[in-house]
Amino acid sequence: MANTKEKMLQVLNLKKFFGGLKAVNDVSFDVYKGETLALIGPNGAGKSTLFNTVCGVYAPTAGQILLSGQEIQGLKPHEIARRRVARTFQISHPCQDMTVLDNIIMAMGLSQYSSLTGIFGNSRTKGNIEKAEQLLDKVGILAQRDRRAGDLSLGYMRRLEIARALALEPLLILLDEPCAGLSNNAEAEFIEIINQLKAQGTTIMLVEHNMSIAMTVSDRVVVISYGEKIAEGVPQEIQSNPYVIEAYLGKDDDCA
Ligand SMILES: Nc1ncnc2c1ncn2[C@@H]1O[C@H](COP(=O)(O)OP(=O)(O)O)[C@@H](O)[C@H]1O
Ligand SMILES: [Mg+2]
CATH class of the missing domain: 3.40.50.300 (P-loop containing nucleotide triphosphate hydrolases)
Incomplete structure (x- = not known):
């Protein structure tokens, strides 16, 4: 409110x-x-x-x-x-070949780095993984964490979009x-x-x-x-x- x-x-x-x-x-x-x-x-x-x-x-x-x-x-x-300012798309487009969890970690990285270079080098830390899991839990798709994002149903895909948006804080x-x-x-x-x-x-x-x-x-x-x-x-x-x-x-x- x-x-x-x-x-x-x-x-x-x-x-x-x-x-x-x-x-x-x-x-x-x-x-x-x-x-x-x-x-x-x-x-x-x-x-x-x-x-x-x-x-x-x-x-x-x-x-x-x-x-x-x-x-x-x-x-x-x-x-x-x-x-x-985080947005979601009418047509979802996560990184299809990445797992659900990695999609979130990447989105967290985008808020910390100015380019894609090296995002994964030091961002798959225990803390970041836990944070990503919390975000997935928030939108009810923690059980999907290891699935390929491209294989999700539309409903789960939309939730992934929200979790990616939330990753930007x-x-x-x-x-x-x-x-x-x-x-x-x-x-x-x-x-x-x-x-x-x-x-x-x-x-x-x-x-x-x-x-x-x-x-x-x-x-x-x-x-x-x-x-x-x-x-x-x-x-x-x-x-x-x-x-x-x-x-x-x-x-x-x-x-x-
Ligand atoms: N990239 C574009 N180039 C030219 N006309 C556009 C473009 N995007 C939208 N329009 C036109 O602008 C108007 C508003 O479209 P849009 O913003 O998509 O409406 P809504 O989302 O409310 O359905 C429509 O007449 C649409 O055809
Ligand atoms: Mg429209």
Whole structure:
């Protein structure tokens, strides 16, 4: 819960245009320390573009992104990761041929070193292995530690992604539709993991198309449609906001 009003992330008048297409158009919002903020909107609203701009995949056309008050817009993805902003991917891509455990140790190394060179040389220490095991335990996949990451089910793969993100000891975790493609069971288990992270005070920004997931896990919601912010508030307010309902219904896709 956001029991302090310290701002972890500030998105200020952010714009990202692709040629004439205004994918993100003058969007502003804050993510407070310890809160889970969901960014929702119909397909094509600009959610992934905004997410990728925060992660450094895109440089913004205009606007600012501040992390703990420091400007980070336009930095490269690895520079943003080094400032302890961790992300997961809609399509998981761990190092397929490495074990689950080594994936975590490598992610821990990335927060300590500036390049891949030599990460394994001195990082498979007893302490690091124990820490990696704790992270796997946190997301419920410790029993999978020696499996090849590429052989995991989608649900376990997503959990590995979260554990890799946690290995960065992040100030902020960015999740892009973490439940997409999961079975109802795997989805419920994943929501439980997110709730545990929240309970531990993790600051989370979640991009989510599915309204019910967003409403279940978030403290606050920002809604975008056609690149513009159309609403912001607690889940209850958002659920009954006519502009939000219209944006979702107008798109004729699932808002389950
Ligand atoms: N790399 C890109 N180049 C050109 N247009 C893009 C690119 N990425 C996204 N778009 C366009 O920007 C708009 C927003 O897309 P996106 O951010 O993926 O929406 P969402 O994630 O909300 O579904 C869409 O019209 C999409 O076609
Ligand atoms: Mg998207």
